[in-house]
Amino acid sequence: MSSRKSRLIRRLLVVLGLVIVVYGGVIGFSRYMGAKFLDAMADMPRPPVSVSVAKAGIMIWPQTLSAVASLKSIQGASLSPQSAGTVTGLFFDSGDLVKKGQLLLQLNDNVARAQLASAQARLINARLVRDRQQDLIKRHAISQASLDQAVADFREAKAAVQQAQAVLTDLQLRAPFDGHLGIREVALGQYVAPGTIVTSIEQWNPLRLIFSLPQHDIMRIKIGDPVHLLVQGLNKKGFDGKVNAIDASVDARTRDIQIEARIDNPNERLRSGMYGVVQVILKQDQQTLAVPQTAITFKSYGAYLYVIEHKQDADVAIARSVQTGRHHQGYVAITQGLKAGERVVIAGQVKLHNGARVQIVPAPKALLHPSMENKQGLNP
Structure with missing residues (x-):
């Protein structure tokens, strides 16, 4: 019985050994073939990267500062009344467009109107007295001094009316010129003093x-x-x-x-x-050496672009650092690192690395000529 068990164990061990050998062979062969495939892929040349190019050219740019x-x-001003009083009328809203002379604010003018009416009454009386004295002087019924006093009283009454009218005018606020008003800073019924900001224009x-x-x-x-x-x-x-x-x-x-x-x-x-x-x-x-701005890549260490060079019967992209200047209507001035006539990549840089083979494809007009007049030498 024990010999039979021993033979059975030996057979199982033999089978297990064969399985391990076969599995190891498969794994080893797979790794060997994978390594061969990777070596073959490494030896294969990479396909060229499709890019669009333009020539660096001399452009006529206006000089600017x-x-x-x-x-x-x-014209601009902060508007405030010249007199103190209570606001009885507001004739504008914040942001209104107004014309010169347009009434914006009215202060209480009851007293001022009464004073104007009184001054006008005195003026009427002074005018009558003056006219009467002028008639009397012609008849030599009064002295010249009496006439002079009547004329002076008339002029004083007229000045008083003008003063009362000025006081009444100062109780109004009008737009000094055509313009846009700012935010309204006062409310109806509010008491304002001279210099209180009502709004701006x-x-x-x-x-x-x-x-x-x-x-x-x-x-x-x-x-x-x-x-x-x-x-x-x-x-x-x-x-x-x-x-x-x-x-x-x-x-x-x-x-x-x-x-x-x-x-x-x-x-x-x-x-x-x-x-x-x-x-x-x-x-x-x-005259400025310039390229389309899409040709320039900016990094922390500066600006660079890819220049196309012909090597070993193929076009390759060479990374080159450049100094840039002004930007003008989609172009960038190059002050150092590039010569007129050299071809630069303006599209397709994402897949590029230094020395990569490239295949040149036509550039979109929007990239090749971004709205610039008087351009020279910018065709690929």
Whole structure:
């Protein structure tokens, strides 16, 4: 019985050994074939990356001076009454567009009207006395002194009427010019004193644009030079205007000179107090080496792009660091690291690495010519 068990155990061990040998062989063969496949794949050349290119070219750009600018209204004021009194009439709402002379606020004028009526009555009486004295002097019935006194009394009564009318006028608040009102700060029935702010008023078109430039740019700017303003979040095309005034002196602390321009604001989208970036467009044009801005990649260590070079019967992309300058209508000026005529990648950089083989495909017109006039040498 024990010999039979021993034979059975030996057979099981033999079978188990065969299974292990076969399994190990399969695993080893699979690994061997996998390694061979990876070696074969490593030896295979990578397929070229499809990219679009453009040539770096010389472009004619207008010379500009840039600065941060603030907008101010041509006319603006805080409105307040000249007299004290209780508000009996409010004839505007916050934000109203008003015309020059439009009545905005009325203070209690009962006393002033009574004083005006009294002054007018005295004027009527003084006029009658004067006219009577003029008739009497012709008949030599009175002295010249009596007539002179009557004339003086008439003039005094007339001045009193004018004064009473002025007091009555001061109890009203009217718009000093056409413009947009601000927030209403008073209520009906409120007592106000002289100088109490009722609201504000501003003209929005055109607007004043105030900015400063370094003193060495004084001789480059002239009255009438065009300016272009960009305000974040508003019209992407910007707003145009002209230099209106140049300050008479340079700031002794900053060595900057203040410039004022007038900006057209026909749709009144701009507001006083806004800021933006202004470019003063000088008369002289400038030749600039530039590429489409999509060619440039910015990293923490600087800007770079891919230049196409022909090596071993293939086009390859070579990463190159460059120095960039101004941006203008979809292009970037290159001040160092590139020559005119060199081909640069403007689309497809995501899949590129330094030395990668590339296949050049046509570039979309929107990338090749992003709205720029007087361009030269930018075709692929």
